[in-house]
Amino acid sequence: MRITVTVDDPTDDFRDRLLALLEEHAAHVDTDATWTVERAVRYYRSLPARARRIVRMAAANGGFVGDDELRTDGGSLRGHSGALKRVLERGVREGWWPAGMRPPIEARGPGFGKVKGYSLPVDLVEVFGTAIERHDDQG
Template sequence: MRITVTVDDPTGDFQGKLLALLAEHAPQVEVDATWTIERAARYYRELPTRARDIVRLAAVQDGLVEASELRTNGDASLRGHSGALKRVLERGVRQGWWPDGMTPPIEPQGPGFGKVKGYLMPLHLVDIFSTAIDNIEK
């Protein structure tokens, strides 16, 4: 048996009880942690402008955004981009927009220590995010 439940704007009390029930039966519950056009649109709308640029460019460039494309007006720093991408993903879990365990739709690429050479969106998400962004920016 497969049961799909969608609750738009649940109250805090209801959401807490539902999540507790699901946790109680966790071994039998399969959580849908896939990116859909609706989830991608929500993620994109919640991002600050600079982070939106990264996601939009990745969606139109087969997933890859080079750091040099993001450095504009002499600004050599990409500080803060990754944090915004992560915070929206975490906020989505807290707000119930998507379940815990969603994979980040885009990740920084680089040697580490805060240095970013670019951002990469998995190829299977490019069309999903491209469609979501097109729907928003019509």
């Protein structure tokens, strides 16, 4: 048996009770941790403008945007990764998606805070490209 439940804008009490019920039966529950266009729209919409630009450019470039493309104003990329992570965590807290969602975009570099670019997995390029188009059409 397969049951799909979608609850738009649940109250905090309802969400907590539903999540507790699901946790109680976790051995029999499969969590859908797939990035859908709807989830991607919500993620993208919730990002600050600078982080949104990274996602937009990575999707437009087939999954990667380099640091040179992002530093057109000569500015630093410091702090961009934090915003990407915070929105992912916020989505779990708000019930927009389940815990365990893979980060849709991640910093790439040699380490020690040096960012050489950001990558979006190839299988998410179309999902996020469509989400960005929908966001812009609504906007």
